[in-house]
Every structure is written in C-alpha cells, then in structure tokens.
Amino acid sequence: MMLLKDLINEGKQTVSGFYPEREAQEMVFVFLEHLLGTRRYTHVLEPERTVSPSDVACARSAFSRMGAGEPLQYVTGKAFFYGRDFNVGPDVLIPRPETELLCRTAAMQLREAYSCNGASRALDLCTGSGCIAWTLALECPGAEVVAADISEAALSVASSQDFSAEMSASGAVAPHFIAADVLAGPLCSHGMFDVIVSNPPYVLDREKSVMRDNVLAHEPHLALFVPDEDPLVFFRAVALWAGALLRPGGFGMVEINESLGQETADVFMNAGFGDVSVEKDLNGRDRFVKFIRIL
Ligand SMILES: C[S@@+](CC[C@H](N)C(=O)[O-])C[C@H]1O[C@@H](n2cnc3c(N)ncnc32)[C@H](O)[C@@H]1O
Structure with missing residues (x-):
C-alpha cells in the first residue's frame, strides 16, 4: 500500500x-x-x-x-469533447477544443433544417474519432449523420464510441461510418445532405518544426499533414463533395489552417458557393470557413 x-x-x-x-x-x-x-x-x-x-x-x-x-488522452484512452468522453487511441487525432465551435454552428444549422423539413442529414468528411459526427447526431436527435474516413483503424475507433444510454433517452441515431478516400471524389450513393462539415488534415509539412514534440511523436501524421506545395488539396475535395451532395440552401463548414483563411475561402467562392466567410476561433485566429450552396 x-x-x-x-x-x-x-x-x-x-x-x-x-x-x-x-x-x-x-x-x-x-x-x-x-x-x-x-x-x-x-x-x-x-x-x-x-x-x-x-x-x-x-x-x-x-x-x-x-x-x-505521451498525451494524457492516449494514456487514459479518453478525450473530453463537447461535454462527452470519447474513446481515442494512436490511430486518431485527439479532438481539439476549437472543433467544438464547428460542432455548435453545424448543430444549429442541422436543427434548423430539421424544424423546416421534419428530417435532416449531415455528412462529416475525415471523421477520425467521430467526435464531430457523434456530436451532431447526439445534439440533433432525429438527424441522420454519415461520416467518412480513409483509415479503417480510425473508423473502428469512431464506431466504438458508446453513447447508447444518451441515445435511448433522446432518440438520437448513431452515425453511419463509411470508408472513403475523400480525395478520390464524392460518393453519390448516400443521398443529399443539409449540412456538410470537415476537419481535414491542414498542417503544412514545413510547420512540423514549430510543433510540440509529443504531437509529432504520437498523433497520426495521416490526420495532420498536407504537402507544402498543395496545402488546400482537402478543401478542393470538400468543395467537390459539397457541390455534388449539398442540397440547394444547404450549409457547409470546414476547419482550416489559420495562415490560409482567405485562400481557403477562395476555394469555396471559386467553386460557386455563396455567403462564404472566414470565422475566427476563441484565440482570434482564422479557423473556419462557412459557405452555403446557392444553386
Ligand atoms: C485532422 S483529423 C480530424 C479528425 C476529426 N474529424 C476531428 O476533428 O478530431 C483528419 C482525418 O482525416 C483522415 N484522412 C486523411 N486523409 C484522408 C483521405 N484521403 N480521405 C479521407 N480521410 C482522410 C485521417 O485519417 C484523420 O482521421
């Protein structure tokens, strides 16, 4: 003792x-x-x-x-996000507090779609631990959420989250997780969506030198990095998915690299989306781009 x-x-x-x-x-x-x-x-x-x-x-x-x-969350196997404990492990990014802002805005939009149509659907691209997908599903009972990732290991963590007690109390439905390479273009077999969100990899390879050693050593590089010569590759891909799968009037929101706010917004403007805006996180840094499908 x-x-x-x-x-x-x-x-x-x-x-x-x-x-x-x-x-x-x-x-x-x-x-x-x-x-x-x-x-x-x-x-x-x-x-x-x-x-x-x-x-x-x-x-x-x-x-x-x-x-x-080693980060505490990998040692306990749990990360706290949007008021809930999520299972995490070395195959998924530890959910970050700023991503909660994306969830709050997207959940509002999803609830609004539900109150207008009596149904609503959201798509989360690059879902990792499933923290965004689960949060939308649990915050918007009745909504249907589809979530995609290229990593089978990440999808198995996302599917392992257990919110059954909360789901049976609220009537919320678990997200449907699918394996997909977002860069390979949209999968059209899952129907249209009212809301599309994504927190894709967006850290430049050259930013490795200013990152904390423990992030670099323990968090999956597949979840973090994009090539210096093509930092917006995932945002162009999300714009293609949203062009094909966001219903007219539907809402999109992505988490972005703070040094590429206007450039990321331009991707969505050039793809024909409306009301494109760059939003800041709680530290005053450019962190999100929002857009609406107008056609
Ligand atoms: C920044 S993490 C985000 C995880 C989670 N959405 C979050 O907010 O914590 C990015 C995720 O993108 C996934 N990913 C990387 N390349 C991908 C691709 N080509 N297609 C689909 N997912 C990909 C990674 O496996 C990782 O789970």
Whole structure:
C-alpha cells in the first residue's frame, strides 16, 4: 500500500520530466481521477488514504508514459469533447477544443433544417474519432449523420464510441461510418445532405518544426499533414463533395489552417458557393470557413 499523497508527488516528479510543472500536476490529478475516482483534493481531506499495489503499478506505468511525452488522452484512452468522453487511441487525432465551435454552428444549422423539413442529414468528411459526427447526431436527435474516413483503424475507433444510454433517452441515431478516400471524389450513393462539415488534415509539412514534440511523436501524421506545395488539396475535395451532395440552401463548414483563411475561402467562392466567410476561433485566429450552396 502507498499513501495517495506520496503517489501524487511521485507522479508530478515523473511527468514534469516532459511537461511544465503545473500541466504535469493537472495530468496526474486527471489520471488518478480516471483510475481511482479520486478528486484533486482527496489527499488533503484524507491524508491517510492509501492506494493498492496494483493501482500503484498501473499509475507508475501511466506516469512514465506521460513523462516520456505521451498525451494524457492516449494514456487514459479518453478525450473530453463537447461535454462527452470519447474513446481515442494512436490511430486518431485527439479532438481539439476549437472543433467544438464547428460542432455548435453545424448543430444549429442541422436543427434548423430539421424544424423546416421534419428530417435532416449531415455528412462529416475525415471523421477520425467521430467526435464531430457523434456530436451532431447526439445534439440533433432525429438527424441522420454519415461520416467518412480513409483509415479503417480510425473508423473502428469512431464506431466504438458508446453513447447508447444518451441515445435511448433522446432518440438520437448513431452515425453511419463509411470508408472513403475523400480525395478520390464524392460518393453519390448516400443521398443529399443539409449540412456538410470537415476537419481535414491542414498542417503544412514545413510547420512540423514549430510543433510540440509529443504531437509529432504520437498523433497520426495521416490526420495532420498536407504537402507544402498543395496545402488546400482537402478543401478542393470538400468543395467537390459539397457541390455534388449539398442540397440547394444547404450549409457547409470546414476547419482550416489559420495562415490560409482567405485562400481557403477562395476555394469555396471559386467553386460557386455563396455567403462564404472566414470565422475566427476563441484565440482570434482564422479557423473556419462557412459557405452555403446557392444553386
Ligand atoms: C485532422 S483529423 C480530424 C479528425 C476529426 N474529424 C476531428 O476533428 O478530431 C483528419 C482525418 O482525416 C483522415 N484522412 C486523411 N486523409 C484522408 C483521405 N484521403 N480521405 C479521407 N480521410 C482522410 C485521417 O485519417 C484523420 O482521421
């Protein structure tokens, strides 16, 4: 048996080998909450609280993974997004907080379509963990969501999300996940959509040099990078899918590289979409492009 407060101190020391001290402490508390159900103040309220040898062994192994730079979410296998816990692993990008803004706007549009037509359909291209697809499905009960990714491993994580309790309470329907190469052009066998969204790979290869080492070492490069000489390749592809599959009046939104706001907007304007605008994230950076299919 080991005292919880001693395990916390050991964890902070190990994890701060890679992360700054405050972040390391936060990661230790979150991990122990995941493992033991303790809160960050438990060791203060219960200074004699002990941890079993098997939990100590499990925590030590997790601390050394984090101390070597592995993101907390891959260690716990869980990432918090839009108020829910998603399964994650090394085959999928860890959902980022800015993507919640895309979900909020798209969910509003999807609900509006539902209230006008009594039905609504959304398509999520490059779905990864399925965080956008599931969020739209759960926030808009009654909506039908289709989501595509090229990676079978990512699709298996996306399909593994379990929101069955929430779904049976709200009547929401699980997304339909399909394997597709978005760059190969639109698949027309899934019908038309009221909303099309995508958070595709958009980090330039040359931006690798300014990225955190642990992102580069642990997150899938297939999910992140595009060639320097063709950084908008996925946005041209999304414009083709939306041109074929977005119903007239339908809404589209993509997450973008902050240094390419106007260039990305131009892709959608040149493809004939209307109301094209660049939107900022909470840090004031160009992060999204929105568009409407006018024809
Ligand atoms: C930036 S991640 C986004 C994941 C998720 N939508 C999110 O917001 O967290 C991009 C995803 O695109 C997928 N991807 C990469 N190339 C693709 C392609 N040619 N066709 C379809 N999906 C692709 C990757 O597997 C990865 O899951």
